[in-house]
Amino acid sequence: MKTIETIATVTKDGKITAQLALDIPEGEYQVVIVIDEKPLVEKVESKEKKAPLKFSAYPVGLVSESLTFRREDLYAND
Template sequence: MKSIETIATVSKDGKITAQLPLDIPEGEHQVVIVIDEKLLAEEVETEKKKASLKFSAYPVGLVSESLTFRREDLYAND
């Protein structure tokens, strides 16, 4: 039995891809997969932080309230 620690990538359809040392012969092997819950929790937390960035309009007084951005207001008739 040989123990290998590496990083694996899991796709949306549940397939796993991992880089193994070259001394592992090709073919089918019985493997044990351990998911590090701490690493998984950190990734989920990072995704939550990315999703929580929401920007809203903040009036700074550069544009008057009556100004519109219709095409007719932006371009001349010629």
């Protein structure tokens, strides 16, 4: 048994078309179809209408003026 996730097109007369991987031999198969409540186009439109997220930024400064994060200090051989 294989699980395949793909995008399918449904026509007005109720026919469904989907692209499958080429490793599946041609023939008739028993399949299970799960259809989302909304078409894919509506989902894309709703995502575009959302306002962008705003993150607050504030300066925190250095922990201590005596601390440095130079490469030489981090990888010093003691």
